[in-house]
Amino acid sequence: MPGHPIQSRRLMPGLCSGRRSAGLVEGGKFMTEYDVIIVGYGPAGKVLARQLVDGGHKVAVVERWPEAYPLPRAIGYDHEIKRIFYAMGIARDVAAISRGMGHYVWYNADWKVLIDIDETRESISGGATGYTFNQPELEKILHEDLRRRDGISYHLGMEAIAARDTGDHIEVEIARFDAQSLRIDHSETRLLTGRYLVGCDGANSFVRRLMDVPVIDHGFDEAWLVVDVMPNDLEKLHIPDAAQWCNPARPTTIVPSGVRNRRFEFMLLPGEEPTQMCAADEVWELLAPWLSPDDGHLIRSATYRFRSLLTRGWRKGQMLLAGDAAHLMPPFMGQGMCAGLRDAWNLGWKLGLVLDGSVAESLLDSYEAERSPHVEAVIRISMAMGQVICVPDPEAARRRDEAFFAGIMPPPPVFPPLSDGIIARDADGKPMGFAGELLPHDxxxxxxxxxxxxxxxxxxxxxxxxxxxxxxxxxxxxxxxxxxxxxxxxxxxxxxxxxxxxxxxxxxxxxxxxxxxxxxxxxxxxxxxxxxxxxxxxxxxxxxxxxx
Structure with missing residues (x-):
């Protein structure tokens, strides 16, 4: 049954908020143009914007690209994220571009099963545990959903070039970004004012640099070639449904990317030049065991460094971070976008209450206290999975395989509960009464x-x-x-x-x-x-x- 758009909550009646308008001073207090300015208009920025405008708050989004990035990136979400889509009233549309993950099977070099992770198992949210999708299609659904709503101002094709936290409000200077030349036109700029600035602007975040907060490197750093393919007739091809081929000659990931597409990821070997490996002839040579140019066409090929980074300091004054601006993880759990959407869902209700005047601004400090340990745990799980997969030494791979065949296997990944923040705690500060657990849906x-x-x-x-x-x-x-x-x-x-x-x-x-x-x-x-x-x-x- 599809979900329905939900009206925003109003917690703690009796405390009201005032609406602000740009550049005015009322009662000695600066009145801003927007409640929240969001830099970055990917999935996390869109979900955060939706929550805020549902609560009657004015939002500006600033994004350097005039249109959503047309090529796939993230390809997986889990049952908790599906629940977010239901709460937004878009679950039916998202389901149409998605498919269940099925079984996620790890094989050794000889295609013997090391471990079989059943993603079809029933989740506490109802339905399967994991799903795959095509990100450009999801971005379109999220954008069209927002376009039907009031309270949001779009500054697409614009780059945030400067920002200042006055203590009372945020000022963000934006300028036109030329997507063809990749240059910023500084000849004409505009100043936006808001109560809060949220950086959802990715791994190279402008807002994070502005905040000047430390980034902790957990040590995973591998270069991989990512290839997306649209087969002509998937049923005629002998492609594993969702697999990790733990082959020391070249570790390889093969997974669905939505309803039709397929994602292949190949670990780059020492001496391989990333740009050269993206060339079509090199890509088709790698794909040759599964399909040829006659069997489909390439959507894209790109090289990435799979990193494990976590920012310390997600809030600084009136500025906050979410998504890849706050953390990066290896892709082996399919949790990169999921983590960003959890950030947005957590931050959204808290910003809403603060903007309503229902709670003190210090509530926002619970955001990092809750999300950072959870993200760090998922990063470590993803790293552990990557360390099993990314074994280029044949002898080390043989020992790994023998351990798996002997039943010495890592336990299935379990996501942690919240351990801090807005949860009930005893006199010693420890969570009590199963506080922090993800709860079931029915x-x-x-x-x-x-x-x-x-x-x-x-x-x-x-x-x-x-x-x-x-x-x-x-x-x-x-x-x-x-x-x-x-x-x-x-x-x-x-x-x-x-x-x-x-x-x-x-x-x-x-x-x-x-x-x-x-x-x-x-x-x-x-x-x-x-x-x-x-x-x-x-x-x-x-x-x-x-x-x-």
């Missing part, structure tokens, strides 16, 4: 047609419980309630009820990004959980480290 039914839990919740905090709680108190806190059982809702697949039962819980409090603020075993603990929530959200200066 379809619910009562008297009418099924409805998605996320549609009932909106982008609000939501209490899922089998014990009725005073609605007036929840309304005061801006929390929605989903009561299970009896006169309440029935979860069709039993995921919510199972979670409560398996965690010995009577309720859990879910955040707008599907993670648990905390859980409670009985009515008394529900009261304590809500008190902790109110204390943290109203705590202003101690929003990050105290629970009432």
């Amino acid at each position: 379809d619910l039914v009562r008297d009418s047609s099924p409805v998605r839990l996320d549609d009932l919740a909106g982008r609000n905090f939501v209490l899922v419980t089998n014990v009725a709680v005073d609605d007036a108190r929840l309304a005061r806190l801006g929390i929605r309630q989903v009561l299970l059982g009896g006169a309440g809702w029935r979860d069709i697949n039993g995921r919510l009820s199972h979670w409560l039962e398996s965690h010995d819980a009577a309720a859990y409090l879910a955040r707008p990004d599907f993670y648990a603020f905390g859980s409670a075993a009985n009515s008394k603990e529900i009261d304590s959980l809500l008190e902790a929530f109110e204390g943290m959200m109203r705590g202003r200066d101690h929003v990050l480290n105290e629970v009432a």
Whole structure:
């Protein structure tokens, strides 16, 4: 069932915000043209913009390219990201350009199976665990969705050339970027003003350089050739569906890229020159075991350095980072874009509350506290997978293969919960009541047609419980309630009820990004959980480290 656009939440009624307009001073306070200026209009920038305009906030996007990049880059997303697409109301459109990942199989040089990762297994979000897609098609869906909405100003074909954080507002100077000559025209510039500046501008981020924050290198650095192909008739070709060929002669990745296309990635060997390896004759020689020029056509070939970088300092004053501007990881988990969209989904609801005046600005400090450890863990998992794949020495590869065949295999990757930020914690500051876990999704039914839990919740905090709680108190806190059982809702697949039962819980409090603020075993603990929530959200200066 497709999702529906969800109206923005309004947490903590009684605290209101004022609308700003460019360059005015009202009551001694500078009034900005925009609430948020986003530099970079890739998937993370688009998803962040959508969240903010849904909340009634004015957004400017600045992007040097006049149109979305037409060639594929990211090709994978997981069930959590699919849930974001549902919450945005675009899941049906995205599904049309996607396909399930199937089985992700690692082979040795002789095509013997080392490990088979089943991406079709049922996820806690419902449906398969992983999906592949074609990024240009996704970018088009996201852009067309935004074009139907008010509150966003597009500055495409423009480059951010300077910015200044005044302490009260942000000033960003932009100039025309010539996509043909790759030059900036400084003859005519414009100044944008906003409350916040968010850099979603990729690995070479202007905003990150402006913030002058350190970048930690975790040490993975390999050069690979990435090739995208559109086969004429995929059914006639003997191409593995989703594979890592752990061949020491040349480690190779073969995966789907959406419904029709195929992605091949070849590790470059010492002495191979990247530009030369992108030449069509070199590419077709590498592709020869699977297809020839008569079997399809090349969409693109490009070389990349697969890196493992993590920025320290995602917020500096009124400036923040998201996506590749904040982190880079090897592609072997298919989590690069996913991590950026998690950033945007996390930051979006927090910026919305701050802009509403519902919470203190210090809430934004929880953004890096939550996302950075999670991203770092995924980077390390991706590196570990890459270190298994990228073994060019035949003897080392033989020892690796023997270990796999003997059953000495790395455990399946498990994404970590949130460990800090806006989660319930005990007196020692440790997460309590399963706080920080990614929570399940289900379809619910009562008297009418099924409805998605996320549609009932909106982008609000939501209490899922089998014990009725005073609605007036929840309304005061801006929390929605989903009561299970009896006169309440029935979860069709039993995921919510199972979670409560398996965690010995009577309720859990879910955040707008599907993670648990905390859980409670009985009515008394529900009261304590809500008190902790109110204390943290109203705590202003101690929003990050105290629970009432």
